[in-house]
Amino acid sequence: MSAVIKPMITLKEICTEAERIRLTTQNSFGDKIVSDIYVNAEKIANRTITKNTSENPSLDSRLDDILTSRLFGFPIMLLLLSGIFWLTITGANIPSEMIGNVLFAFQDQLIIWFALAGAPDWLTGVLVLGMYRSLAWVISVMLPPMAIFFPLFTLLEDLGYLPRVAFNLDNMFKKCQACGKQILTMCMGFGCNAAGVVACRIIDSPRERLIAVLTNNFVPCNGRFPTLIAIATIFMGGVVTSEYETAVASLVVTLLVILGILITFAVSWALSHTILKGETSSLVLELPPYRKPQFGAILYRSIIDRTLFVLKRAIIMAAPAGAIIWILANVYIGELSLIRHLAAWLHPFAYAIGLDGFILLAFILGLPANEIVVPILLMSYLSSGQMLEFDTLNDLRNILIDQGWTWLTAVCALLFCLLHWPCTTTLLSAYKETGSKKWTFLTFLIPTTIGFAVCFTVAQLARLLGLA
Amino acid sequence: MSKFNREEHHRIMQKHFGIITTPGQFTVALAGNPNVGKSTVFNALTGLHQHTGNWPGKTVDNAQGSFTYLDSSFLMIDLPGTYSILAHTVEEQVARDFICFGKPDATLVVLDATCLERNLNLALQVMEITPHVIVCVNLMDEAIKKNITINISALQKELGVPVIPTAARNGKGLDSLRHALYEMSIGITHTTPRQIHYSPEVERAIQELTPKISRCIGNALNPRWVALRLLDGDSAFIDSITHYLDLENNRKELAV
Amino acid sequence: MNTLSTTIPLSSISIGSICQIVSLNVKGLLRRRILDLGMVPGTPVQCIRKSPAGDPIAYLVRDTLIALRNDDASQIRVTLL
Numbered sequence: 116m117s118a119v120i121k122p123m124i125t126l127k128e129i130c131t132e133a134e135r136i137r138l139t140t141q142n143s144f145g146d147k148i149v150s151d152i153y154v155n156a157e158k159i160a161n162r163t164i165t166k167n168t169s170e171n172p173s174l175d176s177r178l179d180d181i182l183t184s185r186l187f188g189f190p191i192m193l194l195l196l197s198g199i200f201w202l203t204i205t206g207a208n209i210p211s212e213m214i215g216n217v218l219f220a221f222q223d224q225l226i227i228w229f230a231l232a233g234a235p236d237w238l239t240g241v242l243v244l245g246m247y248r249s250l251a252w253v254i255s256v257m258l259p260p261m262a263i264f265f266p267l268f269t270l271l272e273d274l275g276y277l278p279r280v281a282f283n284l285d286n287m288f289k290k291c292q293a294c295g296k297q298i299l300t301m302c303m304g305f306g307c308n309a310a311g312v313v314a315c316r317i318i319d320s321p322r323e324r325l326i327a328v329l330t331n332n333f334v335p336c337n338g339r340f341p342t343l344i345a346i347a348t349i350f351m352g353g354v355v356t357s358e359y360e361t362a363v364a365s366l367v368v369t370l371l372v373i374l375g376i377l378i379t380f381a382v383s384w385a386l387s388h389t390i391l392k393g394e395t396s397s398l399v400l401e402l403p404p405y406r407k408p409q410f411g412a413i414l415y416r417s418i419i420d421r422t423l424f425v426l427k428r429a430i431i432m433a434a435p436a437g438a439i440i441w442i443l444a445n446v447y448i449g450e451l452s453l454i455r456h457l458a459a460w461l462h463p464f465a466y467a468i469g470l471d472g473f474i475l476l477a478f479i480l481g482l483p484a485n486e487i488v489v490p491i492l493l494m495s496y497l498s499s500g501q502m503l504e505f506d507t508l509n510d511l512r513n514i515l516i517d518q519g520w521t522w523l524t525a526v527c528a529l530l531f532c533l534l535h536w537p538c539t540t541t542l543l544s545a546y547k548e549t550g551s552k553k554w555t556f557l558t559f560l561i562p563t564t565i566g567f568a569v570c571f572t573v574a575q576l577a578r579l580l581g582l583a
Numbered sequence: 584m585s586k587f588n589r590e591e592h593h594r595i596m597q598k599h600f601g602i603i604t605t606p607g608q609f610t611v612a613l614a615g616n617p618n619v620g621k622s623t624v625f626n627a628l629t630g631l632h633q634h635t636g637n638w639p640g641k642t643v644d645n646a647q648g649s650f651t652y653l654d655s656s657f658l659m660i661d662l663p664g665t666y667s668i669l670a671h672t673v674e675e676q677v678a679r680d681f682i683c684f685g686k687p688d689a690t691l692v693v694l695d696a697t698c699l700e701r702n703l704n705l706a707l708q709v710m711e712i713t714p715h716v717i718v719c720v721n722l723m724d725e726a727i728k729k730n731i732t733i734n735i736s737a738l739q740k741e742l743g744v745p746v747i748p749t750a751a752r753n754g755k756g757l758d759s760l761r762h763a764l765y766e767m768s769i770g771i772t773h774t775t776p777r778q779i780h781y782s783p784e785v786e787r788a789i790q791e792l793t794p795k796i797s798r799c800i801g802n803a804l805n806p807r808w809v810a811l812r813l814l815d816g817d818s819a820f821i822d823s824i825t826h827y828l829d830l831e832n833n834r835k836e837l838a839v
Numbered sequence: 840m841n842t843l844s845t846t847i848p849l850s851s852i853s854i855g856s857i858c859q860i861v862s863l864n865v866k867g868l869l870r871r872r873i874l875d876l877g878m879v880p881g882t883p884v885q886c887i888r889k890s891p892a893g894d895p896i897a898y899l900v901r902d903t904l905i906a907l908r909n910d911d912a913s914q915i916r917v918t919l920l
Contacts, residue, residue: 129795130821133813136788144785144814145871146863149669149704150879151781156703159777163738164699167730179888179897188891275618282906286892289908295895316642319672319868397869397911399876402897402904403618404697404725409752412626548642667875671868698902701877 175404179279188283195276197369199267200305204340207259215255215504222247240445241438244501249437249487252502253429256486257307260337261425264306266417273408278400285398291380292387292396294323301327301379304334307424309540311336312548312558322393325554326383328545332537332562333375333382338485342532343368345489349512350525371533378534382561428484428540436483437502440491443480445500454495468567469527469574471519478531483539488532523583527570534566592686599827600660600685601639602647608656609768612682614709615693616702617664620721623751624693625661628761643677652761655768660687666701668708670817679820683712683804684827688768691760693719696726696733696748706742710776711808716744717763724750743775778807788814803828847919849884850896850912857885858917865914873915877901883920 137144172180181187225247229239271277277299285295296318304311311331318324335343347367352360387393443453451459454476461479462472473495481488490502493511496518497503505511515524536559537545546555577583589607596602596610604610615621625633629648638645646661662681663674670676682690692709694702699720710716720733739746745763749756766772781789792810800809804824812820846861860882863870878884878900885899895906907915 126799126821126825129792129799130813132795133788133792133810134816136791137814137816140784144788145669145816146874146879147782147785148811148815149667149874150881151785152704152707152779153700153877153879153882155707155777155779156700159703159738159741160700163734163741165732165734167732169730173729176887183888183890183897185891278906282890282895282897283892285906285908286890286894289894316644319872394867395910397865398895398906398908399869399872399911400895400906401618401876402906406725409623416626547637550642666872669871669875671871671875701901701903704875704877 178405179402182276182279183283192280192283195271196280196302199264199271202267203260203264203306203337204344206263207337210259210262211255214258215251218251218255219248222251237445240441240500245438245441246434247437248502249433249440249484250429252490252504253433253484253486254425256341257338257429257484258422258425260340261306261421262418264337265310265421266414268302268306269413269417270408270410273406273413275403275405278402281400282402285400287380288383289396289398291326291384292323293326293383294318294320294396295398295400297323297327297330297383300331301334301376304331304336306337308332308334308336308537309428309544310424312541312544315548319399320394320396322387322391323396325549326386326391328548328554329386329558329561330379330382332541332558333379333534335372335375335533336485338538339532340368341486342489343371343529345508345511346525346529346532347371348508349515350520350522353512367529371529375533378565382565432483432539433487436480436487440480440487440494441501444494452498455498458495467574468531468570469523469577470531470570471524473518474524474528474531478535481538482536485532485538521583523574523577527574530573531566531570534562534569536563536566595827596685599639600681601636601645602658602660602685604658605656608649608658609689609764610685610687611657611659611764611768612662612678612685612687612690613659613693614662614668614678614682614690614705615664616666616695616705619664619693619695619702620751621661621664621693624691624719624721624749624757624760625659627751627754627757629659638677641673641677643674650761652765655765657764657768659691660685665705667705668712669815670812670820676819679712680823680827682709684823686713687715689715689717689764691717691719691764693721696720696722697729697731699733707777707779710742710744711779711805711811713805714744714774714776715767716774716776717760717767718742718744718746719756719760720746720748721751723748723755724753741777743777745772745774781811785811785814800824800828845918846916848913849886849898849907849915849917850909852886852917852919854886854888857883857920859883859920861916861918863915865911869911873907876903876905878905878915884917 182191222243225243226239229243280298281295284298288295288297299317300311300314303314308331311334312328315324315327318327344364348360348364351367352364355363446453448456458472458476461475465472465475473492477488477492477495480491487502490504493503493505493514494501496514505514542555542559545558546552549555593604596604613621613625625646625648628650630650632650633646633648635644635646637643643663647658649656649658651657660681662678665675665678668675668679670679690709690713692706694706706718720735726733735746735748747756747759747763749760751757789807789810792813793806796806796809849858852858860878860880862880863873865873882900887897887899887904889896895908896912897904897906
């Protein structure tokens with residue numbers, strides 16, 4: 116027999132009672148409770164802790180004197196951050212090439228196996244030349260920079276330096292009604308925009324967090340850097356003698372990054388005054404003591420995490436995209452492949468923004484992963500059935516010029532690469548973080564609209580002035 | 584905990600918190616302020632046997648890792664770093680709900696030896712929710728550098744729960760930590776967690792509410808703590824109680 | 840008895856000086872975060888340094904460095920010690 120004893124009082128009644136009591140004290144119980152807990156904490160601390168602190172300023176204090184000073188604060192910050200970016204870009208070259216060689220050699224092996232198994236051409240095409248090739252590309256391009264950038268960044272975090280960056284720059288963000296911690300999400304965005312979007316969790320205010328998510332794509336990720344560097348080296352570096360080529364290219368890319376940052380501030384400001392208008396932002400930032408980072412553990416964990424991420428993304432996003440791209444390039448309607456048809460259809464629109472149909476199509480097909488934009492472009496230009504790599508920059512230069520690239524095309528391509536829609540992984544992360552289709556759509560729409568607007572303006576202006 | 588209860592408990596863990604335990608595995612919640620070296624403790628204890636994800640339905644990081652000690656298996660759940668669990672942010676809510684309703688076998692609160700006073704805030708709050716608390720005073724090496732001395736046994740007396748000093752970065756104190764977690768999980772540690780003394784107005788209000796709370800929800804939760812949450816105006820908590828305790832009531836009726 | 844005229848805003852104390860919190864005129868989430876960090880009435884606070892831009896300012900509270908913006912710090916009333 117079960118006797119269900121009815122409680123003599125329900126939870127709801129107790130809540131009402133508590134509400135009544137709380138309101139009689141003008142709702143100050145919350146404060147009192149916290150105060151009281153601290154009184155207890157103080158008592159315990161006084162009885163159990165003895166401090167013999169010296170009067171001399173601690174090492175922490177002296178470090179902060181330098182790292183947050185008017186004179187050295189900003190320069191050191193710029194030096195450290197650009198140092199990491201430079202290390203990432205240059206350090207990734209050789210490993211990328213090595214991984215690429217291994218993976219593409221295996222591709223050739225796969226082709227042989229497929230032939231031996233008597234597989235039809237189209238199957239080899241879709242699976243090996245499409246899916247596997249795309250996967251190999253994404254891994255060889257993305258893995259080394261991620262494996263360098265994120266461990267370095269995590270080291271800075273473990274050191275305790277990153278809050279100082281937010282501390283130094285908060286004022287600029289405050290002027291846009293955003294949070295100083297946004298600079299940290301932007302830095303993460305350099306590594307990978309998807310990681311940058313997830314990093315927005317460190318921002319407490321939901322409104323400011325959204326601003327950071329919506330603007331993260333204005334910072335170019337590791338996947339876009341090879342494209343930017345290649346185009347900048349060919350068209351801007353190519354103007355000067357070869358010894359200054361890299362320097363000029365670096366300058367151009369740096370200017371692009373700065374442009375991206377300026378646009379971030381502008382859009383953050385605009386959002387705060389329009390659709391994301393809300394309560395004024397506030398900042399409560401803990402500046403932890405500097406601590407020696409655990410080098411080994413960090414490097415190990417970070418590299419493993421990033422490797423797994425790149426592999427997962429390659430399999431989920433890049434491989435299927437590769438299959439679709441191969442199909443588009445190898446299915447013909449009449450004389451032309453689907454790609455040529457699509458490019459022709461897009462061309463008038465693309466021309467208006469200083470590009471051509473193939474370039475715009477390459478960006479569109481590169482939605483799953485920015486790394487494959489240039490390979491798709493080359494494939495389309497050369498009517499090859501598979502994505503292509505260029506052997507030397509000279510080769511790429513010749514191909515592009517043959518296809519009618521001018522300085523304007525290069526400029527607009529650079530701008531569009533900086534200012535276009537986020538990749539699918541980033542969009543997916545944005546959806547998970549915001550939980551809203553509307554905000555995810557805006558994450559897509561805002562950079563795209565600005566990209567089109569800027570390129571259109573530049574192209575039309577240049578043509579109007581007779582410069583191109 | 585009886586075998587039946589333990590199975591039921593694990594079922595609740597899985598259903599509400601997405602946490603899957605192996606049979607007989609003890610669960611340990613890991614709490615602490617940000618920047619206290621909580622991840623160092625977590626990594627030191629669980630090594631590579633960990634995986635990360637999100638708490639179900641929330642954009643809050645969740646890391647779980649396992650380790651064995653003296654033939655017992657432990658699943659350690661790394662709660663988000665929070666300054667308090669009065670639950671005004673999603674992170675605090677997640678931490679609070681897990682400690683309170685997930686009922687881990689032990690809750691390990693990691694404190695920073697160099698700013699103990701502020702860290703005690705969280706420890707005292709956790710002790711109000713559950714008596715199965717172990718306090719880990721980490722970064723002892725940093726404290727020594729700053730000429731801060733902590734009387735561990737005095738602290739243990741004051742708090743009424745085991746206090747283990749560690750320097751997790753250097754691997755110091757971890758064995759004592761494992762042992763303390765083991766003893767707490769198998770039930771041989773008896774704690775008398777220090778009760779927080781509030782100011783008279785608050786105590787009076789608590790006294791008005793606690794008898795009614797006990798009658799309503801029995802001893803499922805610490806009535807003092809529930810009273811404080813209600814006085815604080817924590818409406819999300821009221822939803823949580825209804826949600827989790829209704830589940831318990833349903834189970835009781837089914838079991839009979 | 841402390842009247843409002845004997846308290847000054849936290850944002851106005853100079854670097855190095857120590858004060859005691861009297862009242863918090865901030866609201867909402869900011870208030871809760873500040874309280875949770877131990878800045879309750881009666882707590883000593885020391886002004887440690889300013890950001891290169893002058894804002895925010897780092898304060899030492901219960902052995903922790905916490906940075907607050909001027910606007911928010913001006914809502915916290917303190918008395919100099």
